Amino acid sequence: MNPFLPMTRQDMENRGWDELDFIFVSGDAYVDHPSFGPAIICRLLEKHGYKVGIIAQPDWRGEEDFRRLGRPRLAFLVSSGNMDSLLNKFTAAKKTRHEDAYSPGGKSGCRPERAVIVYTNKLREIWPGVPVIIGGIEASLRRFAHYDYWTNRVRRSVLMDSQADLLVYGMGEKQILEIASDLHQGVAVENIQDVAGTCYRVPDFDYVYDYVKLPDFETVAVDKKAFADAFADIYLEQDAIRGKKLVQRNGEACVVQNPPAMPLTEEEMDEIYDLPYQRTYHPMYEKAGGVPAIKEVKFSLVSQRGCFGGCNFCAIVSHQGRIIQRRSHASILREAKLLTELPDFKGYIHDVGGPTANFRRPSCDEQLQRGTCRGKECLSPTPCKNIVADHSDYLSLLRELRKLPKVKKVFIRSGIRFDYLMLVKDSFLEELCKYHISGQLKIAPEHISDRVTRLMGKSNKEVYRKFVQRFKAMNERLGKKQYLVPYFMSSHPGARLEDAIELAEFIRDLGYRPEQVQDFIPTPGTLSTAMYYSGIHPLTGEAVYTAKNPQEKRMQRALMQYWIPGNRPLVREALRLAHRTDLIGFDKKCLVHPEKTAGQEKNKPRKRR
Incomplete structure (x- = not known):
């Protein structure tokens, strides 16, 4: 039996399946690894008893690829992949990129611009009446009226332009299991309106109660002050515990956002990362040279999600949230041992981290009861007096990983927040320099002008200067x-x-x-x-x-x-x-x-x- 999820009718027949419950249409090549969102969602559904197949990078100019696996029993799931399709295609200067790390051989042009809209509209043409649920980074960050840099105008919600039935924002695991259960029990997709971390459409405000009303699309498209006001409401309600329902009229209908899904528990995180991934790209891509994106993550370990760093140019807050969610040591060690058994493992674990490597706990003890502070940041412009700076759990994890047989070195390559590191005098910097970097440590001060760092949500240059001195002194010692x-x-x-x-x-x-x-x-x-x-x-x-x-x-x-x-x-x-x-x-x-x-x-x- 093919250990990868079905991509062809032959794959389905090999499993004895005539029909799939869900078909995932992705803008990325199929890489069965927990650093790739489509793989996580599909493997999680599979574990919970659903039959799932993948259509990866379909040719959107025709119908053949979209018909390949037939009609799903419950729904199509659609994502542009691990990146926004426009960011994937264009540089800051709006020039076309020559490579796509998420496509076979790094070839560009394997997905359309605005992939979520294009794929969903195609599915609507070919399979009328089948529910379509969109998610992933592209759908998540375009869930309301939003500024589109590539056309230099405000566009309406992607839920409207795609005409999907539901939009899943955030990482999506809790949401997809709840939606799948509802669909399996016969609930019509238009009646699935109570799942946290989702958006849906209604004809008018009369269909919703207890909500914050946002300025409508027609207003924010021409009034920049209204756009800023709408964004403020969206930003401030981005919390699973205290967040409120938001509603915005987009043309002929209203987009309703339920509050974010609750942070994953340690047990739920473990379940996700313990799934039976093949940890590489599908063999069909071998002739093209594989999928380049696997190289950076194949021997890396995700230890946590979320970030309270507060960088204003980063989408992590809008997608993963500010509350840290972590895996257990046992789960991470199990995965590390799996890596050591791979034939091309050379003894080096490339990374142990997440959006910010040295965040392994919530920034304060009250977040899990009260949620994050509304309108206040944890680290910028100065650290909150209630922040708990603690590397003890992360240090313990790194020490356990270093002791594993066959492991020569454990690197930390995901971001280190040096301002957080400077808040505590423990052995983290010493062990970081001694064991976890090799010649160079990448950090991101981003700027040093106080005016700019404040608007970025970063610490000021004096904090950076002191860290440089401390880093230099430690290495000299x-x-x-x-x-x-x-x-x-x-x-x-x-x-x-x-x-x-x-x-x-x-x-x-x-x-x-x-x-x-x-x-x-x-x-x-x-x-x-x-x-x-x-x-x-x-x-x-x-x-x-x-x-x-x-x-x-x-x-x-x-x-x-x-x-x-x-x-x-x-x-x-x-x-x-x-x-x-x-x-x-x-x-x-x-x-x-x-x-x-x-x-x-x-x-x-x-x-x-």
Whole structure:
């Protein structure tokens, strides 16, 4: 029997199945690994007794692929995959990417733009009357009227444009089991309206009670203040314990969002990650060279979900929530032992973490009873007085993993929040430097201007500076030569040329030369995107400047890598516009030399042979 889930009629026949209960249509190639959302949902349904098949990256220009597995008994499930299909296709400069890590051989163009809408509309044409449920990151973050960077306009809810029956937002495991149970018991899909973590449509507000009314799509599409107000309500009610039902009119119907699903318990997390994954891509992709995305996660361990870090440009809060959900040590150790038995395991576990590796517990003890604080962040701009900074459980887990037979090294490659690390004096930094990095530690200060870091939801430069000193001192004490690799972001809302120059000077003084600089991309569902579009901070009402002119964005980016020859003309232009020509010259504090004149080039002395 094929251990992978069915992808063809032959696969179904091999299992003795004439019909499937659910068919999952995915924009990604089929990788049966717990780092891939479609695999988790399908394996979980399978464990609970449902027959599930997968249609991966169907050709949306025809019907054959959508007919391949026949008509499902209960529903089609649709997702764009692990990434938003537009972010997957386009760069910050709206140029087409040449590779897609989630497609066979890294080939681009295997999924349509707005995959959730395209796939669902196709299913509606071919299989009228069959329930269609959308989910995953693309559907989750586009559940209400949202700003779409790629068309530079506000679009209505993806639930309306796709005409799906239900939208699952968040990670989806609790929701899909409850929906599956209702459908199996004969409940009509239009009557499934009480599942936490879902959105559905109703004709009017009269069909809903006890809710927060959001400004409608037609208003937020033209009124930026109304857009910011709507986002504030969505953001502030994003909590499973205290969150309220939200309703927004989108054209001919209203979109209703139930409060988020409750955080997973440790037992539920264990169940999900103990499922019988094959831990690789389907063999059908072997000829194309496999699916590149598996390389980063094949020997990595997910230890928790959620993040209270509060980065405003990140969608984790809107998708996984702020409350940390963790697996047990026993479950993680079982998976680690599985990894050591894989034929290509070389002794290295590449990562143990989640959105933020060193968050293994809720930020405070009251979150599981009261929910997260409404309108307050745990770490930014300064740490909450009630935060419980504690690495003890994570340290214990890492020590157990290091002792496993066949394990040579356990790395930590997912994000480390250094501001959280600085709140406690324990042995974490020492053990991190001693055992869990190899030469370089990647961290993400993102910026150092106080104005920008506040709008980003990040800690200020003094916290970063102190961490750099502490990291350096620790490695000197251990006799190790290890370095920090900082990530910085250009053109985030609030960042002006003077902020980019301040960052360039900071980089110069610390002797760093960042290899990568990320341009801010306004993706749906984030606080930073709301600031970018509206020019307003939704939670404070303050006006926020954003660099949107392509030339200014190029200058901000160039300043962060001022030493690259190709960037020098842009750096000079930026310094002149900001009246900082003191940084053009030959002094060691200068960022660039003056440009050479034609006369200087002509009179340049020749080298003797």
